[in-house]
Amino acid sequence: MAPNFRAANLDKDGSLLNDLDNKIFTRDFDIPSMSVQEEVEYLKDCQTFIYFEDNNPVGFYCYSQDNDGLVILKGVGVIPGHQNKGVGRKLMDNFLSRIEGKKSSLVVHPKNSGAIILYLKCGYKINGWKENYYGDDQPRLLLERPGTLKPVRTPRSERPRQLSNSQSETPHRKILKTTNPHHKTVGLSGTGVK
Numbered sequence: 781m782a783p784n785f786r787a788a789n790l791d792k793d794g795s796l797l798n799d800l801d802n803k804i805f806t807r808d809f810d811i812p813s814m815s816v817q818e819e820v821e822y823l824k825d826c827q828t829f830i831y832f833e834d835n836n837p838v839g840f841y842c843y844s845q846d847n848d849g850l851v852i853l854k855g856v857g858v859i860p861g862h863q864n865k866g867v868g869r870k871l872m873d874n875f876l877s878r879i880e881g882k883k884s885s886l887v888v889h890p891k892n893s894g895a896i897i898l899y900l901k902c903g904y905k906i907n908g909w910k911e912n913y914y915g916d917d918q919p920r921l922l923l924e925r926p927g928t929l930k931p932v933r934t935p936r937s938e939r940p941r942q943l944s945n946s947q948s949e950t951p952h953r954k955i956l957k958t959t960n961p962h963h964k965t966v967g968l969s970g971t972g973v974k
């Protein structure tokens with residue numbers, strides 16, 4: 781992981797995170813500012829990472845995980861003077877590498893076009909709309925990113941014993957070899973497959 785990311789410690793970083801939050805979420809559709817205490821309460825079930833440039837905090841992201849292993853991205857933000865310079869992408873790349881291919885979801889205000897574009901570029905897809913998500917006049921788009929985990933391979937020593945060629949010649953394979961018209965048209969015999 782890049783050294784300019786640091787895991788937040790809510791006992792020490794509550795006011796730093798609250799300060800970032802108050803600088804970042806200032807638009808009319810953002811949830812109004814929280815107190816430090818409310819911020820810590822909101823983040824207490826989250827993993828939060830702060831991003832620094834020249835030792836100054838310029839962004840953060842936070843996420844939680846439900847019982848089914850779904851990762852919920854709760855927030856990502858970059859302070860205004862540092863936006864549109866690739867920091868948001870760095871935050872997302874760091875987040876995605878940390879969750880190691882698990883399925884993830886998030887909600888975003890439909891007017892938040894910059895964030896929506898970033899999420900779409902990071903592999904999220906829009907899969908819903910919820911009116912009044914937090915209360916009146918608080919609609920949210922629901923976005924999801926499929927998990928990219930590969931199936932776990934069974935170690936060779938634990939796999940069932942392989943049959944020899946003659947033993948594994950099942951009737952199914954014989955039928956495929958002799959009656960599949962596709963095999964005839966592509967001329968499998970010419971590729972060495974008999």
Ligand SMILES: CC(C)(COP(=O)(O)OP(=O)(O)OC[C@H]1O[C@@H](n2cnc3c(N)ncnc32)[C@H](O)[C@@H]1OP(=O)(O)O)[C@@H](O)C(=O)NCCC(=O)NCCS
Binds near residue numbers: 857859863865866898
């Ligand atoms: C959304 C946010 C995190 C993006 O961070 P950023 O540092 O400005 O984004 P980047 O410069 O890394 O851009 C990332 C990608 O998104 C695209 N993008 C970001 N904002 C965009 C905009 N307003 N219009 C078009 N594209 C945009 C960029 O083209 C870029 O694409 P690329 O990686 O292919 O070059 C930042 O704008 C922000 O903090 N906004 C306020 C808080 C917020 O809304 N957070 C999300 C909701 S929780």
